[in-house]
Amino acid sequence: MFKQYNQNQLQLLPPNLSDMIAEDHLARLINHAVDGMDLSFIEQTYSPDGQHAYPPQMLLKILAYGYASGVRSSRKLADRLQEDIVCMWLAGRLTPDFRTIADFRKDKLGDFKKVFEQVLGVCFQIGLARVGKVAVDGTKIRASASKNKAVYRVNLARRKELIQQKVEEIIREAEKLDEEEDRLYGSSTPHRTGKKFTKEEIVKALKKVQQERAKLEKKQRVLKARKQDIKKKEGLMRRDRNSFVSSDPDATVMMMKEGYIAPGYNVQLATEHQVIFGYGVSSDRNDTKLLKPTVEEVKERTGRKPETISSDSGYGTKKNYRYLKKERIAPYIPYPSYEQERILKNKGLFTPPKQPDRELEKYKFRQRLRLQSEEGKLMMKRRREDVEPVIGNLKRNLGFRRFSLRGKRKCELELGLFSVAHNLIKIRNWVRKLAEWDDGRKKGIELGIVLGYRTA
Numbered sequence: 001m002f003k004q005y006n007q008n009q010l011q012l013l014p015p016n017l018s019d020m021i022a023e024d025h026l027a028r029l030i031n032h033a034v035d036g037m038d039l040s041f042i043e044q045t046y047s048p049d050g051q052h053a054y055p056p057q058m059l060l061k062i063l064a065y066g067y068a069s070g071v072r073s074s075r076k077l078a079d080r081l082q083e084d085i086v087c088m089w090l091a092g093r094l095t096p097d098f099r100t101i102a103d104f105r106k107d108k109l110g111d112f113k114k115v116f117e118q119v120l121g122v123c124f125q126i127g128l129a130r131v132g133k134v135a136v137d138g139t140k141i142r143a144s145a146s147k148n149k150a151v152y153r154v155n156l157a158r159r160k161e162l163i164q165q166k167v168e169e170i171i172r173e174a175e176k177l178d179e180e181e182d183r184l185y186g187s188s189t190p191h192r193t194g195k196k197f198t199k200e201e202i203v204k205a206l207k208k209v210q211q212e213r214a215k216l217e218k219k220q221r222v223l224k225a226r227k228q229d230i231k232k233k234e235g236l237m238r239r240d241r242n243s244f245v246s247s248d249p250d251a252t253v254m255m256m257k258e259g260y261i262a263p264g265y266n267v268q269l270a271t272e273h274q275v276i277f278g279y280g281v282s283s284d285r286n287d288t289k290l291l292k293p294t295v296e297e298v299k300e301r302t303g304r305k306p307e308t309i310s311s312d313s314g315y316g317t318k319k320n321y322r323y324l325k326k327e328r329i330a331p332y333i334p335y336p337s338y339e340q341e342r343i344l345k346n347k348g349l350f351t352p353p354k355q356p357d358r359e360l361e362k363y364k365f366r367q368r369l370r371l372q373s374e375e376g377k378l379m380m381k382r383r384r385e386d387v388e389p390v391i392g393n394l395k396r397n398l399g400f401r402r403f404s405l406r407g408k409r410k411c412e413l414e415l416g417l418f419s420v421a422h423n424l425i426k427i428r429n430w431v432r433k434l435a436e437w438d439d440g441r442k443k444g445i446e447l448g449i450v451l452g453y454r455t456a
Contacts, residue, residue: 017088017089020085021085021086021089023451024432024451024452024453026065026068026424026425026428027086027090028450029428029451030064030068030090030424031061031090032447033119033424034057034061037057037118038118041111041114042056042060042108045108054094054104056108058090058091058092058094059096059101059104060109061090062077062081062087062091062101063077063101063417064420065086066080066087067418067420067421068421068422068424070399072404072414073098073404074099074101074102074105077098077101078095078096081094081095081096082095105417106405106410110413112417113301113416116301116419116420117302119423119424120275120301120302123423124302125442126427126430126434126444127434127439127441128273128427129273129277130304131272131277131304131305132272132306132308133272133306133307133310133379134270134309134310135271135272135310135311135382135383135386135387136268136269136270136291136294136310136311136315137268137269137311137312137388138266138269138287138290138314139257139266139267139391140254140257140265140266140267141264141265141267141400141401141403141411141415142256142262142264142401142402143248143251143262143263143264143265143402143403144402144404145263146245146247146263147245147253147261147262149246149263150243150246150253150263166223173212173216241283241284248263248406250283251265252265252266252283252284252285254285255285265281265282265408265411266282266283266284266285266287266290267279267280267281267282268280268281268290269390269391269419270295270297271390273386273426274389275426276422277298278294278297278298278302279416279419280293280415281408281411281412283408286314287314287315288315288317288319288320290315291315291320291323292323295323295327295329305327307329308329308330308379309324309329309330309331310332310333310379311332311383312333312334313333313334313335313336313338316333316334316335316338317335318357318359318360318363320333321333321360321367322359322363330370331367331370332371332379332380332383333367334367334371334380335363335364338364338367338368338371393422394422398418398422428451431448431451431453432448432451432453434448434453435453435454
């Protein structure tokens with residue numbers, strides 16, 4: 001009735017872990033991709049002295065697979081190396097502890113964008129993307145810090161004002177002590193004070209004055225230290241922010257997409273056909289200033305310049321339009337009041353500004369022509385089907401809703417690991433389609449054989 005069930009069944013030969021993994025498993029692509037990478041920039045960070053280190057290829061495979069499967073914790077990855085067949089195969093049954101994995105991620109992947117560029121190179125070789133019509137968007141990702149540790153500029157200003165008031169009080173008290181001391185030191189003659197002081201009374205009174213002066217000096221030192229602390233915090237906050245978090249000074253308190261306020265970062269992504277071309281992490285809450293760095297990032301990572309840029313109205317500023325015009329990149333970016341003006345014009349209620357900015361009005365006129373054309377409508381629809389699903393995949397499927405590392409540099413590394421994982425998933429899906437279409441690209445055939453979609 002039932003199949004034979006024996007947990008203690010012995011095997012004549014030890015099993016091959018590779019035979020227990022699906023032919024088109026993502027781990028096979030990760031294994032093949034990392035083996036073909038130039039990791040000399042990582043290898044040169046190791047010293048030839050001391051105990052032999054774990055191979056960087058192996059550790060990178062474990063991290064890439066972990067982020068692709070939504071596992072980021074170094075402790076959980078260390079557990080997977082003894083429990084998960086896929087991780088055991090990728091690691092060659094090596095079992096580095098969680099500190100080794102965490103230190104490798106923290107200390108050895110400083111130039112991780114070189115790994116990202118090599119994955120992008122594979123995307124170009126199989127025809128998955130070409131850097132033509134690029135879509136840009138941003139999303140807020142919560143930082144690994146508590147909102148209870150947030151420091152706000154307005155609170156620092158209030159504290160400075162209170163400190164200044166206390167300093168002024170100390171100055172007034174010090175002036176009173178000076179007057180009292182002058183009265184005691186000045187003369188003990190009756191015509192000066194109305195009373196003749198004895199030597200013992202003067203000594204006793206002066207001692208009391210000195211004690212009060214010492215208390216005031218101590219208060220002044222404490223207030224000076226607090227003032228320096230506020231100045232230091234204002235330096236960490238910089239002029240372009242209104243808040244920061246003491247446990248992660250690079251994080252800013254901002255409104256999350258889910259509708260609550262928390263410390264976080266503004267993550268920027270540039271994509272085409274849902275392939276990530278460039279990524280960045282910013283402490284700025286607004287997207288306005290982040291278009292140029294994102295486009296420059298795409299140019300640096302791919303070595304190519306986009307033909308068009310599409311984004312939402314958060315990037316529609318005169319400065320951004322001017323930059324794209326200089327770069328000869330066609331923008332499909334509505335300005336902030338685009339939808340409202342369009343509705344008012346349809347109802348005949350729109351009134352033009354009395355003192356318009358001529359340069360800005362010229363850019364707005366061009367955007368209206370572009371966006372209202374058939375091509376413009378297709379571009380905006382394509383943007384919604386391009387970059388927004390990428391953000392959804394990162395947040396929902398890969399579980400990227402909060403950084404696990406602290407500091408802008410480390411958070412950018414973590415975003416890079418997620419970007420590489422996302423692109424590898426897109427590569428696997430595209431290779432399957434190439435096999436169905438019997439496409440003749442050499443790299444596509446090679447990866448198709450690795451994933452079992454083609455015969456060798």
